[in-house]
Amino acid sequence: MHHQTLVVKMGLLSWEGQLKRVTSLLNTLTDEQLSQEIAPGRNTGAYLIGHLIAVHDGIVPLFGLGEKLHPELEEIYITSPDRSGKKTPSITQLRELWKEVHAHLEQRLATLTEEQWFQRHMSVSEEDFQKEPHRNRLNVLIGRAIHISYHLGQLILLKN
Amino acid sequence: MHHQTLVVKMGLLSWEGQLKRVTSLLNTLTDEQLSQEIAPGRNTGAYLIGHLIAVHDGIVPLFGLGEKLHPELEEIYITSPDRSGKKTPSITQLRELWKEVHAHLEQRLATLTEEQWFQRHMSVSEEDFQKEPHRNRLNVLIGRAIHISYHLGQLILLKN
Numbered sequence: 001m002h003h004q005t006l007v008v009k010m011g012l013l014s015w016e017g018q019l020k021r022v023t024s025l026l027n028t029l030t031d032e033q034l035s036q037e038i039a040p041g042r043n044t045g046a047y048l049i050g051h052l053i054a055v056h057d058g059i060v061p062l063f064g065l066g067e068k069l070h071p072e073l074e075e076i077y078i079t080s081p082d083r084s085g086k087k088t089p090s091i092t093q094l095r096e097l098w099k100e101v102h103a104h105l106e107q108r109l110a111t112l113t114e115e116q117w118f119q120r121h122m123s124v125s126e127e128d129f130q131k132e133p134h135r136n137r138l139n140v141l142i143g144r145a146i147h148i149s150y151h152l153g154q155l156i157l158l159k160n
Numbered sequence: 161m162h163h164q165t166l167v168v169k170m171g172l173l174s175w176e177g178q179l180k181r182v183t184s185l186l187n188t189l190t191d192e193q194l195s196q197e198i199a200p201g202r203n204t205g206a207y208l209i210g211h212l213i214a215v216h217d218g219i220v221p222l223f224g225l226g227e228k229l230h231p232e233l234e235e236i237y238i239t240s241p242d243r244s245g246k247k248t249p250s251i252t253q254l255r256e257l258w259k260e261v262h263a264h265l266e267q268r269l270a271t272l273t274e275e276q277w278f279q280r281h282m283s284v285s286e287e288d289f290q291k292e293p294h295r296n297r298l299n300v301l302i303g304r305a306i307h308i309s310y311h312l313g314q315l316i317l318l319k320n
Binding site (some may be wrong): 004006007009010013018019036040041042102114118133134136138139142143145146147149151152153157 | 164194202298306317
């Protein structure tokens, strides 16, 4: 297999692997557990799930693949902290949003050619990309897999 | 830049970025904070740091680059849970081990050629590697960056 094909596969497997781990955890946690804080005074499980949904919905425009499905989540789960007083989706709604946003993203990512994975994403200028060619879509996806893992290490604390 | 050169760089930057985040955190946490549990009844900061050191020391033989510096850490921090009753290094010693193991690993990784990053690591057979060519050294390094992030999401809870 050509290295380029291989590394796109490696990136996608890392990303999908981390996503699956959160999906499995979500399926084992009750709504009650998800509404708890991961540690005293820290973020709730629900906030962290909403945060991951909002960040992942943002990959679609970042990669030039269309619009976010739920732009309203950014203010609740990215620019505001937990318990900001903003109206938040219920945990039942979060479970639906998790499926919906990831199905949409997966479908959009599947349209990318191998070459496109190595092209710059939308927050890098052509000029900066000449200097830093690693700032491509594939690198962002690996970064997002790392980001999932950070919060997975926290969400796991909700388990008994 | 050729894609192969680029992806090795992407993998190394991800790995080094996560390592630096833990090193910075370590430098801001007191011995007292590191000896605390990340959440009630969970692993201590010291155990998680020891765990990362032991896992990273294990990359050296896994990549066929020589022996571990501290094989005795595996039993304490990988095969045993926290509070196993085994004699553990002090937090001062852990801080030294962190530097020592990563300096050694960095020096060993620097000897790898680009081609070697795409070759199988020592726990994959030649036969399995034919079927799953993504199971190469670079993929393991990305997986280890993801693993760091998981525990970093927990270690950060030690901060006030």
